[in-house]
Amino acid sequence: MNTSLAWLPADEFTRILEGIGDVHERSRAFADASRINTLYSIVRAGSGHLGSSFSAADTVSWLLLQEMRSPFEPGGDIYFSSKGHDAPGLYASLIGLGALPEEKLHQLRRLGGLPGHPDVSIPHMHANTGSLGMGISRAKGMILGDRLAGARRRVYVLTGDGELQEGQNWEALAGAVRHGMGELTVIVDHNKIQSDTWVAEVSDLGDLEAKFRSFGWGVLRCDGNSAQELDSAFRLREKEHAGVPAVIIADTVKGAGAATFAATSMPEGEWRYRFHSGAPAREDYLRAHGELVASLDALLGRHGLAPLAFSRADLTLPVKPSGPQLPQVYGRALVNRALADERIVALDADLVLDTGLIPFSQALPERFVECGIAEQDMVSMAGGLASRGLLPFVHSFSCFLHARPNEQIYTNASEHRKIVYVGSLAGLIPAAPGHSHQAVRDISALGAVPGLVVLEPANSAETEAAVDYCADAESSTYLRLVSTPVSEEAEALGAEPLTLGHGRVVRAGGRTVAIGSGPIVLTQLLRAAQLLTAEGIELTVVALPWLNRVDSAWLADLAAGADQLFVVENHYTHGGQADLIARSLLELGQEGLPAFTGIGLTEVPECGTEAEVLDAHGLSAKRLAERIQERVRRGAHR
Known part of the structure; x- marks a missing residue:
């Protein structure tokens, strides 16, 4: 405008x-x-x-x-x-x-x-x-x-x-x-x-x-x-x-x-x-x-x-992008599930608007608990609710939910209490608030918690499926939600039934394979694939929403069809999905494993517009295409 x-x-x-x-x-x-x-x-x-x-x-x-x-x-x-x-x-x-x-x-x-x-x-x-x-x-x-x-x-x-x-x-x-x-x-x-x-x-x-x-x-x-x-x-x-x-x-x-x-x-x-x-x-x-x-x-x-x-x-002036926002999609899905499951209680840490909980607070006020800016208190309260047979869904921005109450989350896990943690504003984008609000270490901080599955949906349909998974699974879950509007490319991917540790091919290509999760990474990978086609490289793009779980048989099948395997993540390179997949590949003990490259953040996130910051950290479609092309060309000349 x-x-x-x-x-x-x-x-x-x-x-x-x-x-x-x-x-x-x-x-x-x-x-x-x-x-x-x-x-x-x-x-x-x-x-x-x-x-x-x-x-x-x-x-x-x-x-x-x-x-x-x-x-x-x-x-x-x-x-x-x-x-x-x-x-x-x-x-x-x-x-x-x-x-x-x-x-x-x-x-x-x-x-x-x-x-x-x-x-x-x-x-x-x-x-x-x-x-x-x-x-x-x-x-x-x-x-x-x-x-x-x-x-x-x-x-x-x-x-x-x-x-x-x-x-x-x-x-x-x-x-x-x-x-x-x-x-x-x-x-x-x-x-x-x-x-x-x-x-x-x-x-x-x-x-x-x-x-x-x-x-x-x-x-x-x-x-x-x-x-x-x-x-x-x-x-x-x-x-x-x-x-x-x-x-x-x-x-x-x-x-x-x-x-x-x-x-x-x-x-x-x-x-x-x-x-x-x-x-x-x-x-x-x-x-x-x-x-x-x-x-x-x-x-x-x-x-x-x-x-x-x-x-x-x-x-x-900047134009706000259009598209569904996953916290709002999530909030509606949670209400629908809670209406059928009276165990569900929603707890919030002063972010009822941003976490999509307004519908829940209005539809089920007796099961909505506003905890204020007190994440440690909220998470411990959730442990108490779980001990009484209830199913707490705990909400804040990812940057605050994974870090400040990390000890309380671990204590809940040590009691084998099932709790669902839902972190909005996950990842690098939006980058305008700055690094205090960019949750790019949450996977490493929570991925090792016993009995806690980390899951990041790619679009509206997968978010709705994720709510049902969180409610039905025996384990606790950390649901990682990107808050910026979902692109048309990511939204068009739809969803398939969620099977723990399994991903799906969302763009069929050749033996150069890239794994990603969530709408930010998958959008950039799909756009990078278009750029790479012009360079004679047909990129296979795989969506793997499980960030701390991977099924070994599924991974073995994927690796068998790859010469180059890239894992791109909306997170630091240490302690994220790439580390998990690299270790899992080695544990397969197979001959002829694909060459492996992990791509993610290596420095404290920059502040800026989405385009500026994705490019600065090498996660834009253009930068990803360049990185993949350089690695493929280098591999071809070895």
Whole structure:
């Protein structure tokens, strides 16, 4: 879609900072200017966390402009976000202060640009984010490290309020008091909404002030969208809590600064906040941009400054791909199965929309358990449900489900409890959020768990079949679901009955054979096959949805018809499907085994568009065709 977008160049930020003498008005103006550029960068990128960036903008502006000592100098005060969703807003502020190059504003979520979540490869980003709740612990380590080096500086950490459902936050508090960490200030961006809905309706935090105070922390509270109240809170922090860690509970509005995005504009009884992630529709963008400009121009006018002067770009914005999304297909199939099987209970970790569970929560509310951002608690709860004869289906993003509760998953397995784990957003794509959300080590992390089968369907039909397999199988299952829309090529493959360890040929060719699973890899392999045909190579493409199981007889038959065998995976090369098949081939003990090549990720995933990142990691159709052709040609000349 062609459109014109406007942003504020860096000299406009300089004009604001130099032209407004009142520190509170200056901070407010800077925050709104940052919001304008945050909105621009998210719309241009096609995705990003807008509501969180807007709610935190006033806090970030006050910290950078007034509170921190030499934040961009070695040895200066440190600020970082533990929740990470507000990265676009922080980038906009740093660019406005000249701490990041201005051209980076146009490169949010692009290869070589600014990642969707904080990453230390970017100047002035002091910590990466991952699964939530790590920030306070990270800050404690920084402070201890500074002390050992004979240095003292202040460290400010921003957390979300939903993030406080993660247990690690509370583990971190007592040690900060024991070490007398007066250098540490935590700011809670208390906007009352986590992801898409209200914190109180997911897992209420209770009396936050009393909780922090019970650990010995200094506690203050203020309006986090008011520079005056932030100023007062930080002054009281210095005066009353100088020798201890302190928390400022900053009551904010998600989407603050523009009525279009503000949670306070939500209709009475509305449960879903629409601007947590993604990019707003054009009409919402134009309305919110106008609101921000009108507010900021009025503020500038009060100080005798001219209205804002914008730079503009005529752009073709990203078009969202069409096609079925497997979590939504899965969610409908789970409802159908659960209606016939009263043992099934669905547990969710604050991702009811993204994991496809809205239909289940509406159809079977008595069997739906919302656990909040607490994956370890959820998985252990599932173990308890299984011990009572129920069949728990446990849901989160793959990146969070396989890692944080890995010990709890293993404990459930040691009890021989049947549980189904369902991880959405699996694999490299989408790459725009960055490596914190790209689950490319989940197969290696879960593949060795006793009695746990790892299964990745390729399309809608196979996903529906996978739900039935998960419910009927004796073993536990980890169902790995890609979240991006399924391509026409993958959807057209349909499904055959799922037989453990068996795959199927989805494109017949010659004795060059490539195995893959899931819609991303199979789509690229099918397209690579077309490219290879022009080079005289007819690629046989095999779909093997089982990622930690392979039937030896089936594999022996496949290997007998191959001279070259490739395994391509949406995962790191270590510990994935390629390792399984290579070992299984050797264990066959057959003569004349095919030459074997495993292809997958070898480095931390890049952030960018789907096309950029698949190509960067050698998983695009073009790169796969080149790799296969080179290997086949090399084999022919041996």
